[in-house]
Amino acid sequence: MKAMHHIWMAAAITLLATGCSNDNEIVGPKGQIVELELIYPGTRVTDTNFEAQDEIGVYMVAEGADLQIGGNELNNELFSFNGSTWTSERDVYWNEGTHNIYAYYPYAKSISDTDNYPFTIATDQSAENADGMTGYEASDFLWASAEGVAASASPVQLQFSHCMSKVKVNLVKGEDYTGDIPSNCEVYIHNMVPTALVDLQTGSVEASPYAAVESVKCRKLSSTEFTACIVPQRIASRRPLVEVVTDNISYMLEGTISLKQGFQSTITVTLTQSPEQVAIEIGGGMEGWDE
Numbered sequence: 001m002k003a004m005h006h007i008w009m010a011a012a013i014t015l016l017a018t019g020c021s022n023d024n025e026i027v028g029p030k031g032q033i034v035e036l037e038l039i040y041p042g043t044r045v046t047d048t049n050f051e052a053q054d055e056i057g058v059y060m061v062a063e064g065a066d067l068q069i070g071g072n073e074l075n076n077e078l079f080s081f082n083g084s085t086w087t088s089e090r091d092v093y094w095n096e097g098t099h100n101i102y103a104y105y106p107y108a109k110s111i112s113d114t115d116n117y118p119f120t121i122a123t124d125q126s127a128e129n130a131d132g133m134t135g136y137e138a139s140d141f142l143w144a145s146a147e148g149v150a151a152s153a154s155p156v157q158l159q160f161s162h163c164m165s166k167v168k169v170n171l172v173k174g175e176d177y178t179g180d181i182p183s184n185c186e187v188y189i190h191n192m193v194p195t196a197l198v199d200l201q202t203g204s205v206e207a208s209p210y211a212a213v214e215s216v217k218c219r220k221l222s223s224t225e226f227t228a229c230i231v232p233q234r235i236a237s238r239r240p241l242v243e244v245v246t247d248n249i250s251y252m253l254e255g256t257i258s259l260k261q262g263f264q265s266t267i268t269v270t271l272t273q274s275p276e277q278v279a280i281e282i283g284g285g286m287e288g289w290d291e
Contacts, residue, residue: 031093031094031095031151032093032094032151032152032153033091033092033093033094034060034074034088034092034093034094034156035086035154035155035156036058036079036086036101036103036155036156036157036158037086037155037156037157037158038050038056038081038086038103038144038158038160039144039157039158039159039160040142040160041142041160041161041162041289050081051081051083052081052082052083053080053081053082054080054081054105054106055078055079055080055081055105055106055107056078056079056080056086056103056104056105056106056107057076057077057078057079057103057104057105057107057108057111058074058076058077058078058079058088058101058102058103059072059074059075059076059077059101059102059103059114059200060072060073060074060077060099060100060101060102061073061099061100061102062095062097062098062099062100063097063098063099063100063147063148065100066201067100067102067114067200067201068114069111069112069113069114073095073099074092074101076108076109076111077089077092078107079103094150094151096151097150098148098149098150099148099149099150100145100146100147100148100149101145101146101147101149101156101158102143102144102145102200102201103143103144103145103158103160104117104141104142104143104144104198104200105140105141105142105143105160106138106141111200114199114200114201115199115200115201116197116198116199117197117198117199117200118195118196118197118198118208119141119163119195119196119197119198120194120195120196120211121135121138121139121164121194121195121196121216121229121230121231122135122136122138122139122216123135123194123214123215123216123217124216124217125139125216125217125218125219125227125228125229126186126217126218126219126220127217134219135219136219136227136228136229139164139228139229140162140164140229141162141163141164141196141198141205141229142160142161142162142163143160143161143163143198143200143203144158144159144160144161144203145158145201145203146158161203161262162261162262162289163196163198163203163205163232163261163262164196164205164229164230164231164232164261165229165230165231165232165233165259165260165261165262165263165264165265166227166228166229166230166263166264166265166289167189167218167227167228167230167259167264167265167266167267168225168226168227168264168265168266168267169187169189169218169225169226169227169242169266169267169268169269170224170225170266170267170268170269171185171187171223171224171225171226171244171269171271172224172268172269172270172271173270173271174270174271174272174273174277174278174279175272176272176273176274177271177272177273178273180223181223181224181246181271182223182246182247183223184246184247185220185223185224185226185244185245185246186217186218186220186244186245186246187217187218187220187226187242187243187244187245188215188216188217188218188242188243188245189215189216189218189228189230189241189242190213190215190239190240190241190242190243191213191215191235191239191240191241192213192214192215192216192230192231192233193207193208193211193212193213193214193231193233194211194213194214194216194231195207195208195210195211195231196208196231196232204261205231205232205261206232207231207232207233208231215243216228216230230259231259232259232260232261233259234257234258234259235255235256235257235258236256237256238254238255238256239254240252240253240254241253241254241255241256241257241267241280242255242267242269242280244269244271244278249275250275251269251271251275251278253269253278253279253280254280255267255280255282256282257282262287263286263287264286264287264289265282265283265284265286266282266283266286267280267281267282267283268280268281268282268283269281
């Protein structure tokens with residue numbers, strides 16, 4: 001009889017445990033996963049869009065809070081692109097309430113200052129690095145934000161913009177220039193501060209006051225077209241600005257220029273038979289970049 005009593009008690013406990021489990025069953029993880037949809041600027045360094053294996057860093061703070069180095073809801077979270085969607089390195093979930101999201105490209109594993117994040121452009125923007133990315137591509141710093149967003153079944157859209165300034169150099173022939181412009185031309189932009197200080201909360205950029213000026217070798221688009229991503233800055237006094245090197249001849253031209261964030265400036269260099277008569281024309285900045 002005692003044995004039978006114990007059996008009935010065990011059965012009752014099993015049924016009770018099963019009932020409790022059904023009443024409190026949780027399906028899947030708590031919360032909703034943060035999903036993002038990235039929109040590239042009007043044009044990016046590639047022709048149309050972000051590319052597979054691109055990576056961005058993402059911060060998220062409660063609306064009304066300032067972005068900090070650490071202690072945010074998301075701290076420099078890595079999101080990568082597979083060619084169609086962006087996914088985080090680990091699952092990240094929404095908290096309650098509304099939030100501000102800040103994102104930047106290219107991703108940096110370690111960031112020690114979100115108010116003045118130092119970003120340095122490549123001084124040789126024609127060369128490729130180990131990842132197959134040209135120095136020009138690696139110098140195109142992008143930033144985006146979305147404010148007052150909350151958990152949703154739809155991805156948060158992030159519209160990116162260019163934080164650097166683009167310089168485009170066109171070589172044209174003067175009236176006395178005979179033959180074609182050589183295909184081995186190289187173009188340099190001189191006296192440029194190569195390091196920017198980026199505020200990752202506002203996306204604003206300024207040239208670092210601590211960095212020495214350097215020369216930047218432009219990316220070659222054709223025998224007569226060259227381009228470079230440059231830190232926004234202003235050269236108010238005339239100094240060596242553009243150098244065209246071809247067939248052991250160097251054409252050095254002076255000028256002043258104001259390079260604005262997110263703008264493209266066009267420099268036209270008119271080549272002549274005499275290096276002393278080469279002319280330079282600097283156009284005003286144009287918002288938005290063409291490729």
